[in-house]
Amino acid sequence: MQIDSSNAQAAAEPEWVNMAYPEQLFSANFPNQPTVSEMPYLSEYGGTFPSTIYQAQEGENHYSVTVVDFSAAKDVYLRMADEVNVSGVHNFWLYDQMGSVAYAAQQFRLRGGDVTYDAWHHVDFIGGHQLFLTNADQTRTYAGIYRHADRLYILEATVAAGTPPQGVFQQSLTILDEEGKRIRYDLQPDHSRVRVAAD
Numbered sequence: 001m002q003i004d005s006s007n008a009q010a011a012a013e014p015e016w017v018n019m020a021y022p023e024q025l026f027s028a029n030f031p032n033q034p035t036v037s038e039m040p041y042l043s044e045y046g047g048t049f050p051s052t053i054y055q056a057q058e059g060e061n062h063y064s065v066t067v068v069d070f071s072a073a074k075d076v077y078l079r080m081a082d083e084v085n086v087s088g089v090h091n092f093w094l095y096d097q098m099g100s101v102a103y104a105a106q107q108f109r110l111r112g113g114d115v116t117y118d119a120w121h122h123v124d125f126i127g128g129h130q131l132f133l134t135n136a137d138q139t140r141t142y143a144g145i146y147r148h149a150d151r152l153y154i155l156e157a158t159v160a161a162g163t164p165p166q167g168v169f170q171q172s173l174t175i176l177d178e179e180g181k182r183i184r185y186d187l188q189p190d191h192s193r194v195r196v197a198a199d
Helices: 073-080 089-098 100-109
Strands: 002-004 017-021 026-030 035-042 048-058 061-069 114-123 126-134 140-148 151-159 184-187 193-196
Touching: 026 048, 026 061, 026 151, 048 073, 073 089, 089 100, 100 114, 100 126, 100 140, 100 151, 114 140
Parallel strands: none
Antiparallel strands: 002 017, 017 026, 035 048, 048 061, 061 151, 114 126, 126 140, 140 151, 184 193
């Protein structure tokens, strides 16, 4: 884990710092040192995958980044093949990853509350989805979901009523390569993309 307190987005909130986690290939802003835990993640097609959860609390406001590791997806579904009597099960490992952003977004909708924003989004032209929700207790949830390679990143900020939008957290996600360098793409409407230099 690396800490960079000079991040431009974090500067708007002096107590926030940008923290990098090279082992999970991302960095993000947090209000303080997050706790790190691991738990299984049940996917849309019934596979169970490891996830790492980074959580921070600031007063009544809660922030988390969940990273789901799909790197063993093919093996997981090969092991399940004998237990699942469904046509096309040999492709579930692919379907699961391709649909993982949409599935995670649906889990937020199913919580209830009033969805006030629900649309495609990106970080450095890595496609994903954003949702804003007003919950029954009038707290607000700001979620961002992105997938790159074999990892799914789920950002969630749930804050007290009247708290400003959480862009300093939600828009801070940076995807890193194996050398810890920022990944950015030139994206085309047909979904083709080429990696470009990032600042």
